[in-house]
Amino acid sequence: xxxxxxxxxxxxxxxxxxxxxxxxxxxxxxxxxxxxxxxxxxxxxxxxxxxxxxxxxxxxxxxxxxxxxxxxxxxxxxxxxxxxxxxxxxxxxxxxxxxxxxxxxxxxxxxxxxxxxxxxxxxxxxxxxxxxxxxxxxxxxxxxxxxxxxxxxxxxxxxxxxxxxxxxxxxxxxxxxxxxxxxxxxxxxxxxxxxxxxxxxxxxxxxxxxxxxxxxxxxxxxxxxxxxxxxxxxxxxxxxxxxxxxxxxxxxxxxxxxxxxxxxxxxxxxxxxxxxxxxxxxxxxxxxxxxxxxxxxxxxxxxxxxxxxxxxxxxxxxxxxxxxxxxxxxxxxxxxxxxxxxxxxxxxxxxxxxxxxxxxxxxxxxxxx
Ligand SMILES: Cc1ncc(COP(=O)(O)O)c(C=O)c1O
Numbered sequence: 001x002x003x004x005x006x007x008x009x010x011x012x013x014x015x016x017x018x019x020x021x022x023x024x025x026x027x028x029x030x031x032x033x034x035x036x037x038x039x040x041x042x043x044x045x046x047x048x049x050x051x052x053x054x055x056x057x058x059x060x061x062x063x064x065x066x067x068x069x070x071x072x073x074x075x076x077x078x079x080x081x082x083x084x085x086x087x088x089x090x091x092x093x094x095x096x097x098x099x100x101x102x103x104x105x106x107x108x109x110x111x112x113x114x115x116x117x118x119x120x121x122x123x124x125x126x127x128x129x130x131x132x133x134x135x136x137x138x139x140x141x142x143x144x145x146x147x148x149x150x151x152x153x154x155x156x157x158x159x160x161x162x163x164x165x166x167x168x169x170x171x172x173x174x175x176x177x178x179x180x181x182x183x184x185x186x187x188x189x190x191x192x193x194x195x196x197x198x199x200x201x202x203x204x205x206x207x208x209x210x211x212x213x214x215x216x217x218x219x220x221x222x223x224x225x226x227x228x229x230x231x232x233x234x235x236x237x238x239x240x241x242x243x244x245x246x247x248x249x250x251x252x253x254x255x256x257x258x259x260x261x262x263x264x265x266x267x268x269x270x271x272x273x274x275x276x277x278x279x280x281x282x283x284x285x286x287x288x289x290x291x292x293x294x295x296x297x298x299x300x301x302x303x304x305x306x307x308x309x310x311x312x313x314x315x316x317x318x319x320x321x322x323x324x325x326x327x328x329x330x331x332x333x334x335x336x337x338x339x340x341x342x343x344x345x346x347x348x349x350x351x352x353x354x355x356x357x358x359x360x361x362x363x364x365x366x367x368x369x
Contacts, residue, residue, distance in 0.1 A: 047260035087229030162296025191220035
């Protein structure tokens, strides 16, 4: 039977492959998706229950109340804030807004694994600029901007390496970007940044009207399952980007839960601070055990294991732990609950303590992969 004619881009697109977090009937320790380690607090659960009474109605398509509250908190006019079904949906809207055959998007590599997927779906050519010392090489990225560049993505902190770029470097970079080229600063993990001198790009939006800053409720605010994020940018730009978003995409429960989360923000940021302390503890232990770990500023750690990445991922799986494997490059382990982190540390130590004769190849046999 002939297939309906679809876009040829789909043939070469790998698509997103989430890490399987079950093994048979067992749930693995969930260190693969960079979620919050903390379960929802009562005020958020109460808001979810109350909003549930209204789910026979369409949601407010303008997310008015949440938009108003976000604008107030960031000290900007409401028409500069756009709420979406996760920051991923907003990224997709940006790609749709600029994408056309021949257009290019510049981003560091490796960065968030869905950037290339969004680029392919939007007919855009990806220009990947290698990381330097696991960090964005902003000068090299600026060098790659041409007349064809419609979008530049900066993931800060970078997923999966966790490194950050500071305000001065960012400003110097933005000075080199033509004002006709859109720049997206993806700050999904910003609440976990503890490095002094690294500030959010939100305060740069006034000076650079081609800049939008993306934030999410999925990480420190603990609402990954509800899908809500937002961006801040210049009013004219936000008006246009809004047209590229699917109407009614942010559901009522998500809108109310996000408002409730903002209401207990101090507590959530305190939780994020405990995750940061835990991240630093896990990194310190890994360093003491001989691992090379960059100074990660997200709620995760990055181990560049190269060809051993797959085998190490399976080793963790055997220990009942799901981590994110980037084959041939490295693995990313989220910072979870203390017991889960300790299990990861034990597995990592046992990996290093193996006799030298046990090679990655032998492990592959042992793990039956
Ligand atoms: C860097 C980065 N940006 C965006 C997203 C998407 O987040 P959201 O849940 O808001 O769609 C993620 C999710 O992991 C991410 O790592």
